[in-house]
Amino acid sequence: MQRVSCVHTQILEIGQPGNGAVTAITFFRGQLFVGYFNGTIRAWDIKGQRAVIIREVKEHKKAVTCFALSETGQNLLSGSADKSIRVWKMAQRKLECVEVFQIKEAVQKFDIYGDKIIVLTHKNVLKFSCSARSTQTxxxxxxxxxxxxSQGKAYLGCGDLSIQELDVSVESKIEIRAPTRSWRISKQPINSIVVYKDWMYCAGSQVEGSAMKDWKKRCKPTMTMSMPKGTNVEAMAVVEDFIYLTCNKSPSVIQIWLREKQQKVGRLPAGSKITSLFTANDIIFCGTETGLIKAWIPL
Incomplete structure (x- = not known):
């Protein structure tokens, strides 16, 4: 069995103060796009370990909370606490806002399937139809x-520890994990859900994972990673051999766990509280409350 190297090398550290915390990160058209607490969006051109700001816009009135790419990859969408989702395109090497969708509530997270946008707000799950400009709750x-x-279905982690599946096209709803009602189990909500290849992982006071087909059969999770008492996972990312976690007890550190062995093998220091986590091309990125962006890659 091949031994997995757990060593990670930092390959990037960029940031300029003045815009507040980094609240969203993504790649679009080969450039690193970063959203900030004050509503600014910046695009960085990354060359090796150097980065240059090549675009900056500020059309959101409040924090940029999330990004998503259109299914064609031609447009970047940004969600915000100002209750809007903006659609951006590259026009003559400039970032231009071509459409604005007004949402009833502050946008915490969203994703796209065809003409539909599934939006997570503080209170509800909304399905927004771009063509009809209509919203369902x-x-x-x-x-x-x-x-x-994933594949036209939204997976939703809830405060009662249940997991719901919503088919975006036909609006059928299935509960693939029942609520937890035992007083002995700490009722920390499912703060993060990640679908990676044919597995789904959920994280709160512990991390659980199974093949998607086993979740749908409501089998006991194949893997469980227990956290120390009082520790709650706030964000999670899964890449190849690793699961990356940020937790309430150590908010300025990314924990590295081996996915197959469920073993904690390292940590990545961010320097201050982590406010955004993102992965691309086996690289793990984080943004912090001081406006810094760091990135590491496993060797």
Whole structure:
């Protein structure tokens, strides 16, 4: 069996003060796009370990909370606490806002499937139709905390530890994990859901994972990673051999866990509280409350 190297090398550290915390990160058209607490969006051109700001816009009135790419990859969408989702395109090497969708509530996270946008807000799950400009509300009483979208289905982690599946096209709803009602189990909500390859992982007071087909059969999770008492996972990313976690007890550190062995093998210091986590091309990125962006790659 091949031994997995757990060593990570830092390959990037960029940032300029003045815009507040980094609240969203993504890649679009080969450039690193970063959203900030004050509503600014910046694009960085990355060359090796150097980065240059090549675009900056500020059209959101409040924090940029999330990004998503259109299915064609031609447009970047940004969600914000100002209750809007903006659609951006590159026009003559400039970032131009071509459409604005007004949402009823502050946008915490969203994802796209065809003409539909599934939006997670503080209170509800909304399905927004771009063509009809109409909104439907789901799971009003579930206190949904996390969202992942895969193959036309939205997976929603709830405050009662249940996981809901919503088929975006036909609006069928299935509960693939029942609520936890035992007083002995700490009721930390599912703060993060990640679909990686054919597995789904959920994280709160512990991390659980199974093949998607086993979740749908409501089998016991194949893997469980227990956290120390009082520790709650706030964000999670999964890449190849690793699961990356940020937790309430050590908010300025990314924990590195081996995915197959469920073993903690290292940590990545961010320097201050981590406010955004993102992965691309086996690289793990984080943004901090001081406006710094760091990135590491496993060797």
């Amino acid at each position: 789901f799971y009003k009483s579930k206190h949904v905390k996390s969202l992942a979208l």
